[in-house]
Amino acid sequence: MPWKNGYTISDEATLPDAEVRWPEGKSCCVRVVVDLGFATSAEGLSIKDLTTSDAVFAMGEGLDLLTALLARHAIHATFAIPAMLAALYPARIQALQAMGHEIAANGLRQEDVSKLTADEERRRLDATTKMLSDITGQRPAGWFGMPRVSDSFAVGSISEATIDLLIDAGYSYFGNGLADDIPHYWVTDFSSRRALLALPHYYHCNDQYFIMYPRKGSGLENPDVLLRNWRWEFDAQYARGRHFEMTIHPESSGWGHRLNGMDRFLQYVRAKPGVWTATSSECAEHWIRTFPAASSLRLTPSVWQDHAGSMS
Numbered sequence: 418m419p420w421k422n423g424y425t426i427s428d429e430a431t432l433p434d435a436e437v438r439w440p441e442g443k444s445c446c447v448r449v450v451v452d453l454g455f456a457t458s459a460e461g462l463s464i465k466d467l468t469t470s471d472a473v474f475a476m477g478e479g480l481d482l483l484t485a486l487l488a489r490h491a492i493h494a495t496f497a498i499p500a501m502l503a504a505l506y507p508a509r510i511q512a513l514q515a516m517g518h519e520i521a522a523n524g525l526r527q528e529d530v531s532k533l534t535a536d537e538e539r540r541r542l543d544a545t546t547k548m549l550s551d552i553t554g555q556r557p558a559g560w561f562g563m564p565r566v567s568d569s570f571a572v573g574s575i576s577e578a579t580i581d582l583l584i585d586a587g588y589s590y591f592g593n594g595l596a597d598d599i600p601h602y603w604v605t606d607f608s609s610r611r612a613l614l615a616l617p618h619y620y621h622c623n624d625q626y627f628i629m630y631p632r633k634g635s636g637l638e639n640p641d642v643l644l645r646n647w648r649w650e651f652d653a654q655y656a657r658g659r660h661f662e663m664t665i666h667p668e669s670s671g672w673g674h675r676l677n678g679m680d681r682f683l684q685y686v687r688a689k690p691g692v693w694t695a696t697s698s699e700c701a702e703h704w705i706r707t708f709p710a711a712s713s714l715r716l717t718p719s720v721w722q723d724h725a726g727s728m729s
Contacts, residue, residue: 483667601617
């Protein structure tokens with residue numbers, strides 16, 4: 418189910434700028450998410466996906482160059498990883514963790530869970546959690562539902578059961594929510610206020626859609642558009658004291674000239690006073706502690722009303 422169709426049953430009123438608070442009086446939270454998903458179909462990762470030139474480069478030189486760049490800027494990123502990929506590259510994943518990066522779940526195979534029954538989705542969620550926990554020695558705090566290259570929607574997909582299953586499984590956050598530009602609670606039941614924290618994701622700050630777009634047809638490079646989006650979005654969020662997230666892929670941004678552009682952008686970000694660069698779990702921990710759902714969730718009845726014969 419694409420998120421834009423029924424992703425929530427109630428409306429949470431966002432926090433105004435003046436109420437947003439970051440640790441130690443910081444001015445803005447910046448998160449870097451690295452998507453290590455190579456799935457090209459709704460079924461998720463296949464042998465073919467893992468043997469493409471993009472995947473081989475991403476898990477080799479591309480990842481090496483990207484992590485070196487992040488280290489130069491003292492940035493710990495969140496790596497969203499399908500469990501099956503982690504099982505194939507356990508030493509690689511453990512090395513990322515040793516560098517201080519966060520390892521988060523990106524599904525079992527980065528499959529489209531909207532095509533699964535709730536029982537099957539639960540089984541795969543539990544398997545994903547166990548596999549990543551066994552490999553890293555630490556239970557993942559966050560779950561991502563990143564889009565695949567062939568998706569019709571640039572925001573990924575979930576099922577009607579996903580958020581409730583994540584709550585039941587003890588996850589702290591869902592990593593790529595669309596409903597706000599700051600962390601927000603994804604409400605699954607209005608009356609009981611049952612909710613899971615969701616962290617913002619902006620597909621216009623995702624390199625998958627700007628480095629080589631469209632994939633079919635001209636395949637022209639557009640890294641300058643992506644850099645402009647990053648710069649303008651960061652400036653806007655920094656001025657308001659809110660939150661900025663960028664999603665990158667080693668196969669897209671791991672090439673030399675593109676890394677140079679990202680290097681300049683990260684220099685610009687790091688030069689701004691009061692920027693807090695956090696992993697997703699650090700951001701989530703701060704938000705849950707500072708704005709717990711029990712006392713800060715502001716709910717109003719849904720603005721959406723179903724009518725007989727509507728297309729909802």
